[in-house]
Amino acid sequence: MMPGPKLDRIDLKILAKLQQSGRITNVELADAVGLSPSPCLTRAKRLEKAGYITGYGAYLNLHKLGEFLTIFTEVTLTEHRIGDFSRFESKIRKLDEIVECHLVSGGYDYLLKFMTRGVGHYQEIIEGMLEGDYGIEKYFSYVVIKSPFIKHHYPIQNLFSAKAAEREASDRDISELE
Amino acid sequence: MMPGPKLDRIDLKILAKLQQSGRITNVELADAVGLSPSPCLTRAKRLEKAGYITGYGAYLNLHKLGEFLTIFTEVTLTEHRIGDFSRFESKIRKLDEIVECHLVSGGYDYLLKFMTRGVGHYQEIIEGMLEGDYGIEKYFSYVVIKSPFIKHHYPIQNLFSAKAAEREASDRDISELE
């Protein structure tokens, strides 16, 4: 999980490209980053093995599959001992409808993201959680009316510029990056 | 955006498989869903064209690329006329570091997800937003300490069972689904 220092500019371009075009052909990827297919594939495989790429996926338009309701839920635990957090986490991990779990600092403990078929479905899950031994003191739900955008591409180009600023002197052809 | 009624069980299996293995080979995909490669590819292409699949991407381990700080921000607008929402949305859409935007019902208006290099970086962006004409009355930030899990696979298998319940009578070989 250490920040790996072994990535050069080409590696970052590969990651950025794959992030937004996961099913791109290696030939096209090689062309996009300015390499021939062979070393490009070698690098991509190395990035996968080294854990920089954790997987690939298709983005689905869930609303075409049926009614979907996204809900964010703030959760406060009753107790805050070491085991209380891990117990809560391992329990909710098993619930398919909870697709994100974040431990936050602030007015509550966890922020959860639910993907459900509707409020009834959500209510069923919540009731199961309250009856189960999750250690929940209270919760608050925010129903998503609409999601104007969800970007699947994280801004790693901002890492470029950050790193670039650090080693500005030794590296002068930044401009080709983007 | 209408829920499309033209999907059979095989289509759903293709979607589910691609969702969790976006770079799978068509040959493997065909084998996984029980088709030969030709019709499998035809279906996959059709699902893409019909908009059920909106894209493909690689999932990156951002923490190996450098320090990243995720922050959820609750935003309340000063005014709530029709144009105020769209103006806010179009402005924040241009900020790379805001990767999700949700309009919610409840105590505030928007829930935003930031991916930043740190609190300083976040503060810069927030200050830019407050100085710009975004129409923000107030905001509250929740710094993510850790994210125990983020699932990239949405529970479309729950759609299976939902749909299955609806048309239980006319469709008896549900068991092969999973």
Place this chain on the structure above:
DNA sequence: CAGGGCGCGGCATAAAATGCTGTGCAATCA
């Protein structure tokens, strides 16, 4: 029961993935 349409599997061709080899550049050391 006959006709028509749709979707399947199989086959052939084009494209891509993948492994191997030789070469050039750069850093290292004498």
Place this chain on the structure above:
DNA sequence: TGATTGCACAGCATTTTATGCCGCGCCCTG
């Protein structure tokens, strides 16, 4: 400063995959 070593690249050959075409069987309809 010049020789050596190592690394990463491009090019090529082979295997695998993608993709379009064709004929067959099933189901729906008349």
